[in-house]
Amino acid sequence: MIPKLKQKIVALLFSGLTLTLIIGAAFYSDPETKLKEAEKFYKSAMFDKAIEILTGLSSDTAIDQEIQKDALRFLGRAYVAKGLYDKAKDAMLKLLELEPPIISLNPDFEPPPLMKVYYDARKISSNSYQVEREDPGMKTMAIIDFKNRSIDQKERFDPMEKGFSDLFIHRLNNSTGLKVIERDRIQWIFDEIGIQDQYNMEGAVRMGKQLGVHSVLLGSFIIFNDELWLGARLIKVETSEILLTDEVKGDVDEFYSLTEKLSSTIADKIEVTLGDQDVSVTSETKSLEALLSYSEGLAFLETGNYNGAYDKFIEALKFDPNYENARTKAESIKPFTS
Numbered sequence: 520m521i522p523k524l525k526q527k528i529v530a531l532l533f534s535g536l537t538l539t540l541i542i543g544a545a546f547y548s549d550p551e552t553k554l555k556e557a558e559k560f561y562k563s564a565m566f567d568k569a570i571e572i573l574t575g576l577s578s579d580t581a582i583d584q585e586i587q588k589d590a591l592r593f594l595g596r597a598y599v600a601k602g603l604y605d606k607a608k609d610a611m612l613k614l615l616e617l618e619p620p621i622i623s624l625n626p627d628f629e630p631p632p633l634m635k636v637y638y639d640a641r642k643i644s645s646n647s648y649q650v651e652r653e654d655p656g657m658k659t660m661a662i663i664d665f666k667n668r669s670i671d672q673k674e675r676f677d678p679m680e681k682g683f684s685d686l687f688i689h690r691l692n693n694s695t696g697l698k699v700i701e702r703d704r705i706q707w708i709f710d711e712i713g714i715q716d717q718y719n720m721e722g723a724v725r726m727g728k729q730l731g732v733h734s735v736l737l738g739s740f741i742i743f744n745d746e747l748w749l750g751a752r753l754i755k756v757e758t759s760e761i762l763l764t765d766e767v768k769g770d771v772d773e774f775y776s777l778t779e780k781l782s783s784t785i786a787d788k789i790e791v792t793l794g795d796q797d798v799s800v801t802s803e804t805k806s807l808e809a810l811l812s813y814s815e816g817l818a819f820l821e822t823g824n825y826n827g828a829y830d831k832f833i834e835a836l837k838f839d840p841n842y843e844n845a846r847t848k849a850e851s852i853k854p855f856t857s
Contacts, residue, residue, distance in 0.1 A: 550582040550586045557573045560572070561600075562853065563854075569593065570594065573591075588614060591610050595611050595614070599636060600630075600854055615644045620653065621651050627847050630852055634704070648731070657696060658791060659699075659700065659730075660699050661727055661730060661736070662738070663684065663717055669743060676740075682811070682814030683778070686778045687736065690793070693794040705730075714726060720754065723735045723737055724754060735756055746769070748768050749766060749767050749768075750765070753785055802844040809839035812832070812834040813831065816828045816829075817848075829852055832849035
């Protein structure tokens with residue numbers, strides 16, 4: 520009796536183990552599970568393991584296309600993290616083959632090297648620098664980094680050239696019927712066509728024509744004795760006509776409301792409607808110190824200093840824990856830090 524009982528127990532254990540293995544294998548073979556696993560490897564800087572899984576997913580035409588797109592995005596990230604830019608470009612070209620609808624990468628979530636590879640792939644696939652748009656009638660705008668004309672503490676506020684343009688891009692991109700071009704793409708096209716002085720009106724218009732945008736916004740600012748002056752010129756690319764020249768002044772700590780006011784004027788001029796935006800539930804900040812740290816992070820990013828950029832984005836969060844833009848930027852480049 521005892522041997523038979525042992526045989527039954529062993530049989531039961533074996534069948535249970537077999538069932539567990541089958542369920543486990545089925546679970547692991549699920550594309551969504553594999554994608555999450557690859558994402559974990561990527562975020563842990565285990566790029567080779569991530570690439571192995573993502574290569575399989577991105578090549579599997581039988582899986583859901585959205586999962587395939589996500590796999591190609593992450594594959595591009597993993598390749599640029601290893602410095603394999605040609606392979607990253609191949610991943611982006613394969614991603615663009617899955618259009619329509621238009622596939623866009625968000626520079627708030629993607630590392631800068633991947634954005635550059637993505638723009639290169641766009642140029643190859645369309646044989647053009649022109650900005651893609653889902654609605655051919657949609658208005659498009661490029662916002663150049665704001666020129667720092669401050670005298671007092673000029674070096675301290677130089678990074679705000681990027682911070683103010685970033686603020687206006689996010690604010691105006693919330694408009695109905697308007698697509699604002701991301702900073703990464705503007706810098707990429709400047710480098711592509713060899714324009715050194717981006718603050719020059721002629722160079723800005725040339726850049727705008729290459730991208731095929733309707734208008735270009737040139738801005739500048741002065742910070743002196745805790746006062747802020749913000750000025751902007753809106754230029755029609757087709758004719759180089761100045762559509763608008765305006766300025767706002769106020770306390771430097773009121774920078775957010777000042778950018779709101781100037782954004783509203785610009786939106787009215789081009790006849791688009793700004794979306795409702797409450798800073799308490801958005802990704803922006805009202806803290807000048809947080810914005811300054813964030814701006815310094817953007818400056819580090821452009822030089823490829825990911826450790827410096829990450830530290831500055833984290834510093835911005837210390838000044839304002841609710842600053843989601845800073846949190847997103849930090850998370851996007853964390854795998855690139857050492």
